[in-house]
């Protein structure tokens with residue numbers, strides 16, 4: 064692309080790979096830039112495997128029947144087409160940086176500027192038996208599958224009331240991974256199962272296993288202890304510094320020799336970039352821990368026409384990578400920044416003097432079951448119990464968009480607890 068083409072935007076093709084948190088944020092903000100600055104001649108195309116965006120922070124609530132899967136899957140195509148952009152539902156198979164084109168299941172798509180925001184996939188860290196015997200918490204299907212297992216278990220237990228009173232818990236659920244997702248899943252499984260068991264004592268055992276010596280990955284032992292205490296109060300057994308060595312059909316084997324008898328293992332231990340992204344190393348991009356290194360303007364080191372956002376990117380400053388977490392909050396901020404940077408580039412022909420991206424961390428929040436949450440704000444204040452829970456709910460609710468989905472989530476939060484020990488949302492695996 065020459066400078067004349069850049070300045071006049073003659074048929075300038077911007078292609079966005081992935082319309083998750085980063086991709087949508089980029090598109091919305093680019094749409095505003097184009098309107099404000101009356102930029103013309105720009106052809107924007109977004110490509111995604113599905114027609115919807117998953118609001119993953121509420122996925123564990125689908126798994127524990129607190130919200131409907133419908134309300135956390137947000138239709139992306141309509142929203143994007145309303146902005147005047149193209150949307151293609153296709154499987155992206157390869158990025159060809161040399162020929163500036165994307166190879167998809169629907170054909171090849173050329174670009175002048177490329178935005179890579181493909182998110183991540185589940186990482187089993189090579190642990191034996193994860194693929195065969197554990198369910199990850201990553202896709203909507205995973206959430207629904209976990210929900211079916213919990214519903215079946217609770218239903219079986221309800222049928223046996225009075226017939227088969229036993230001392231040992233009837234079922235054990237093991238959650239592997241003590242990051243925010245694993246913590247939230249374990250806390251809400253404990254609440255879901257035991258609240259519905261209809262017996263005076265806990266009939267289900269929930270175990271949370273974490274390889275490190277602290278929870279939620281913040282290296283903040285005090286916060287980790289607070290969360291751990293709250294989980295224990297809700298009936299979760301927390302095992303820190305415990306590595307899973309193997310998962311079989313009926314037990315989880317830990318590296319310290321301990322075993323846990325169960326066939327219900329939920330894997331929330333981590334994510335990794337897909338091969339489409341990691342293969343870009345062979346085309347000259349620099350990667351670290353599977354993430355593409357980007358400069359302060361979020362452009363890939365090794366290709367000026369490629370912006371990388373969200374979970375795929377690892378920002379660097381003065382040649383050193385920054386510890387930017389793989390979260391939705393980062394993805395949204397990066398999407399907004401990249402749209403402003405591209406807008407500036409289109410208006411001025413370069414990014415000289417344009418300020419670098421800076422992540423504003425607003426803290427960490429986890430919800431641990433009924434009226435119980437822990438939030439550590441950016442100023443260090445920690446809210447626990449009802450206050451933490453309320454703040455968590457407020458912050459997450461306002462982030463669900465559009466309004467139709469937000470009202471749906473609010474409706475679920477109000478009406479599901481009223482169902483008491485009936486089974487919410489029926490039995491469906493999409």
Ligand SMILES: Cc1cc2nc3c(=O)[nH]c(=O)nc-3n(C[C@H](O)[C@H](O)[C@H](O)COP(=O)(O)OP(=O)(O)OC[C@H]3O[C@@H](n4cnc5c(N)ncnc54)[C@H](O)[C@@H]3O)c2cc1C
Nearest residue numbers: 081083084085112120155181182373374389390391392394
């Ligand atoms: C269970 C769970 C809970 C989480 N909770 C939180 C939380 O509470 N707070 C928080 O900040 N973060 C949370 N996260 C992390 C957050 O979801 C991610 O950091 C965020 O989604 C990253 O945004 P992204 O745009 O990079 O990727 P995504 O939002 O994952 O979007 C990637 C998009 O690319 C598409 N795609 C991928 N590969 C292809 C392909 N080959 N072809 C076509 N399309 C493709 C996908 O369909 C998807 O739409 C959670 C994650 C999980 C899994």
